Amino acid sequence: MRGSVDGLGSSAPLGPRLPAVFADDDLAQRFVAGLDEVLAPILNVLDCLDTYFDPALTPVDFAQWLGTWVGAETDGSESEPLLRAAVAAAADLHRVRGTRRGLSQAVRLAFGAEPEITESGGAAWSARPRGP
Known part of the structure; x- marks a missing residue:
C-alpha cells in the first residue's frame, strides 16, 4: 500500500x-x-489520473490491479518490467488469441524466447456429421 x-x-x-x-x-x-x-x-x-492507466507510469500495486482489469495473464510472481509489459500487451494478445501470431507473442512475453511454430493453421471440416 x-x-x-x-x-x-x-x-x-x-x-x-x-x-x-x-x-x-x-x-x-x-x-x-x-x-x-x-x-x-x-x-x-x-x-494525474491518466498516468494511472498507462502501464509504464502507474505505481506497481495499481499495475497489478490494472492487469486483472484488462485480463493480463499474470500470477503475481513476475518482475515489475514483465508485469508492465504483460499489462501493456493484454489487449493485443486478446485480439489475436488462438492464432499463430497470438501464440508466438504469448510465448515471447512469458519466456523471452522466439518460438518456432510449425502448425499450418489449416483445418478439415465437413457439412455432414462424422466427416465425408
Missing part, C-alpha cells in the same frame, strides 16, 4: 474559494485547511 507525503499541498485549496464573509474568519480558514490536508492526496491523484 502506498503511503502519503507529509506536507503535500492541495492543488485546489478551499480557503480562497470561501465566500467573502469567511475570508477573515480564522476558524473557517483553519477548518478548510484541515479539509485541504485530507483532500490533497485525492485531488493530486485525480490531477
Whole structure:
C-alpha cells in the first residue's frame, strides 16, 4: 500500500474559494485547511489520473490491479518490467488469441524466447456429421 507525503499541498485549496464573509474568519480558514490536508492526496491523484492507466507510469500495486482489469495473464510472481509489459500487451494478445501470431507473442512475453511454430493453421471440416 502506498503511503502519503507529509506536507503535500492541495492543488485546489478551499480557503480562497470561501465566500467573502469567511475570508477573515480564522476558524473557517483553519477548518478548510484541515479539509485541504485530507483532500490533497485525492485531488493530486485525480490531477494525474491518466498516468494511472498507462502501464509504464502507474505505481506497481495499481499495475497489478490494472492487469486483472484488462485480463493480463499474470500470477503475481513476475518482475515489475514483465508485469508492465504483460499489462501493456493484454489487449493485443486478446485480439489475436488462438492464432499463430497470438501464440508466438504469448510465448515471447512469458519466456523471452522466439518460438518456432510449425502448425499450418489449416483445418478439415465437413457439412455432414462424422466427416465425408
